[in-house]
Amino acid sequence: MMELPIDIHTVKGFLSDDEGAALYAMALDCAPLGPCLEVGSYCGKSSVYLGVACQKAGGLLYAVDHHRGSEEHQLGEEYHDPELYDEAIAKMDSFRVFRSTMDVAQLNDTVVPIVASSAMAAKYWSTPLSMVFIDGGHSEEAAQTDYRSWVGHIMQGGILAIHDIFPDPAEGGQAPYHIYQQALASGLFEELPMVNTLALLKRL
Template sequence: MTTPRVDAGVAPTDAQIAAADAAPGFMPADEAMALYDVARQYLSKDDAVGIGVEIGTYCGKSTVYLGAAAQPLGATVVTIDHHRGSEEHQPGWEYHDTALVDPHTGTLDTSARFRRTMFDAGLEETVIGMLTRSTTAARVWGRPADFVFIDGGHSSEAAQDDLAAWSPWVRLGGALLIHDVFPDPADGGRPPFEIYEKALASGDFTEVGVHGSLRVLERIR
């Protein structure tokens, strides 16, 4: 099952696609467009509240597609990240990028690169960046969201915490989006697949779309 295009005549601008392409990140182009379509679908429903949430910003590659969907609708995307990187971004790991290390602290800091991406994409008035851990942000959050996109830390603890903290905020009829879901362990890590299974097992969500490793679950109760 693949997620259909909401409106084949609507797409991110060339400048937005260029900004996303230039940003460091790990979202394949076809999954990014599927993310755009799904965000636009749920933000434009008659009962939409006009807010989408992204857990895991990094440098804003996927955020561009979410913001591009929200912008013409007058909706808002809130993207949450501590900007110190996940486990795989740390020194000695496969995805460590020395260009993103802050010389003052000696640690990874992707916040400035994220702001550059939003500037280049023309999305500074559409996207709100929260610089904190997702579980900390959840403690002060207080309203339903049309979608929550989980693409943060891929350790078991981080993934489970993101699901527990943020899935309750998906409004009835809204969507829980989970990235890097691989049923075959040979294809990728298990935590995103495990929270995908947990969300379905709760009975609160049903699967309505699949595109690559992106899963779209709609809240039904």
């Protein structure tokens, strides 16, 4: 049974309850096999679901995010949050809130923050991963970079999860859907049932 040490609805983020529960269940199964990794931590909502599961299973979660916000979080954009904007440097900064979330959720012994771009974090990466959750920038370039950077590190039997899958362009951005289609076309993955906008694929 999933029990979270924090009221998840107090954490900023765009993950639905059913999507969070699915991430938790997948991480709980995967974490004993090797570390999990997420791209796009923001304020730590998904990190709580994944991190608590990893903690329960005795595993580890790497949380990759430059914490300067995606394209849609910037000043004047649709999902800009003024509470996360640092006036002194005129940049977004979600890392201080992320750290606070990890403190409250008692996950500092399980979640390893990597404050860097996806490409930089992956440049010399060599550790096999039991689960990769992609929820970074939604531009085509950002999504493709996340996919290319991490998909090759997923171990056999591991899980690739991709958030914000909208087959209909009228409902949302297409970049996550495109990398989901690439993963299916690669022949490396078996498709599992989708949960809301969360795609789940198992590495063959």
